[in-house]
Amino acid sequence: MRAERLWQGALELSEAARASGDLVPLRTELVDDPRLHPFVLRRLLSRTPKHLRGGGPRPNPFLPWEPALELERLGRSHVVLLNKFPVQPAHLLLITQDWQPQTGWITAADWSAVAHLARDTGGFWFFNSCAAAGASQPHRHLQLLPRRADEPSCPLAAHFLREIAGNAPGWPWRYAIAARRSADDPLELEQLYLRQARDLELGDPRSDSRPHHPYNLLFDDDWFITVRREQEHCAGYSVNALGFGGYLLATDRSDSGWLERHGPWELLRRVAAPR
Template structure:
């Protein structure tokens, strides 16, 4: 069992941040299915999406400096944990680089070491969106964590990714060809280097590029990291059937709007939506 000190602190700070307006939770309604349980979760916003979230381009970098009311704690001299200003889940955590690092550049071993430092205390679903085309809302490097308790379901499509890892996936999958997945090494002493090595090998496998030979990735991509595996998904666009898709879409989380083709999602499942963004 992990101590979950970081998560507890994030929740404590969230209460103060919500009260002073530094955190603005996105209130949602969970769609209730009348039939069988699906491998996705669909929610709808009760109010319009904040304008700041849908504008990507020249604007003030919110991470230099970051809002001190969102500060959780430093991880090392290169990374800091802060709260997500617009969370659907209270306690949604961002791991940001203290100095400017591009979101669309190569990740480095320091990034994975910082993830490990957090993960040893508070784990859950980590995700990374490499660029606008992969669903990123900010060009400054940041990783996101949705904390989960021990034995709590990581995400709706967790078992699907496990079957992909174990080579038992349905051959009719419409998206598996754009996903590379590796198991996580449980040896903590080797972990950051091991995870970084997995990242580099997956990038080569999916033809994103050789980190030792080119300056930046050749394609947009997402990362999903759980206690058991790390997965890399190549991308070409951020929208499909009226849905805005980032890494959470592949994890099974969808946020619907008036423009979203909800009927297609419900009738055919998430892969029908996701296949158009890879």
């Protein structure tokens, strides 16, 4: 059983950072529409934050990062922060302390940091490789939404397990899925990442300075998925790795009528690379 020390620390730090104004949770409401099942759609009620508005280059918020949001440093390589604009409580960011580009390859040091956190707190991990894949910041960061061992990591987790078992149809776009054997083995994570990158023709860090195409990663203790991306948005919905896990967010730019007519699976198909 995990200690979940980081999760508890994140909740306590969140209270203090919210009281000081350093943490700004986004107000949302759940859209109750059975036609969207198993996807979870939330409507943003807060003013749309800058990182969702676009509008060109912005200062790097991680150099330096806000001290009030710092949860823990992992030696000199990485630091764990609270997401400043969370939708869900205790949303964690694992960032490199020194500048590393989000558009570069995830390294062995990054996977070791992921595994270190995973030994304490489990949940839904995700990564957006660049702006075209939904990344809002250029500084390398992986993200974790903590989850209990007895709850699904994301709305589509059961679908992924059925697909791995051969009991669910595959997606009609470019992606790779694999079962995991260990929840906290950095070498396994790195090997899955590199193998799926080659399978999806993203490239190889031994010969390519950066991946050839935008992509998302999403993984938990049981599965690891890479999705090759074509574009960041469709019908006013910005889609990052959370979308491929079943989480969607509607803003004042979103065309709710389009989503009602076409459904969330079609939304994902429009933003993923076609087969």
